Structures are given as structure tokens and as C-alpha cells.
Amino acid sequence: MTRxxxxxxxxxxxxxxxxxxxxxxxxxxxxxxxxxxxxLVALSVLFPESSVDFGDIPAGATTAYRVASRGxxxxxxxxxxxxxxxxxxxxIDWVGEEPLKGQxxxxxxxxxxNGTNAGIILVSVTKDR
Numbered sequence: 001m002t003r004x005x006x007x008x009x010x011x012x013x014x015x016x017x018x019x020x021x022x023x024x025x026x027x028x029x030x031x032x033x034x035x036x037x038x039x040l041v042a043l044s045v046l047f048p049e050s051s052v053d054f055g056d057i058p059a060g061a062t063t064a065y066r067v068a069s070r071g072x073x074x075x076x077x078x079x080x081x082x083x084x085x086x087x088x089x090x091x092i093d094w095v096g097e098e099p100l101k102g103q104x105x106x107x108x109x110x111x112x113x114n115g116t117n118a119g120i121i122l123v124s125v126t127k128d129r
Contacts, residue, residue, distance in 0.1 A: 028072045029065035029104050032057055035123050036110035042086070043120075045107065046077035048094045062106070071099020075122055076107070082118035089119055104128035 032054050034040050040057040050070040054063050074097070078089040108123040 028068045028099060028102065030068045030072045031063045031065045031104075031106050033062040033106055033108045034059055034110070035108045036112075038111045038113070040080060040109060040111055040120070042079075042081040043109075044079040046079060046088075046091075047071070047073050047099075048097070051079070065104060068099075068105075072102075072105045072125075073097055073099055074125055078109075078120045080111075080118075080120060082111070082113070083116070087118060100125070100127065102127045102129060 030045065030052055032040070032043065032045070034057045037059050039059055040054075043054045043057060045052045045054070045068075047068065047070060050068060052066045052068050054066065057063055073094075075091065077091040078087075080087055080089075104127070106126040106128055108126065110121045110123055112119050112121055
């Protein structure tokens, strides 16, 4: 076998081995249950390096699961609209946080208001699977 043919065969076998060892990722999914009495408007849940958009969620409603490509965390930041204004409710520190183990999660959220200010409370996180 010539040197160039041998090199090509090695490259092909290496590529084949690498492609066989890559496992399709199993993404975590998240849904939101609005546990409050007011609608959540234009809601997005923000995680390190990713976000999950949910849109409007009526009081008492639960969304479908949405893919959280970088995992679901035990808490998140939120972007939402209140009285026509876009609000970002950040997380102060993500240092040391890791995604939760599991595939399906539910955030139980509640909108709280105090005059012109609004915020979202993460009432609980449920691991569904």
C-alpha cells in the first residue's frame, strides 16, 4: 500500500470512529406553569448562554415543553413585559451553577406587582422526568 493511500485510509477510519463516538445530545426541556392570578406576557427564561421563549401565558395555564439547549437550572433570569414595558429580571451570579440532571422540568412562576414595579417569583421547580 502506498504511503498516500495508507494516509487516506487512516484519515477515513479516524473520521468513521469519531462520527460513531458522537452521541446525539438529549436536550433538557422546560415548561412554565403560571401559578399566579395575572398573565405572564412575552416571557422568556434566560440561562447562561441560552434562553427559552414562551410568549404570553394566561393565569393558571401551563405551556408545552420547549427545548433548553444548554440545560435547565435550578433558577433562571426572566425577560417579560409589564404594562407595555420590557423588563429584564437578572440573576446576580451564575458562578458554580450546573444544569439540573433530568430531561423534563416545570417552572411554577408567579407575577408580583407593587404599583408600577413588577417581578417574577420562581415558586418551585419540578423534575417531571
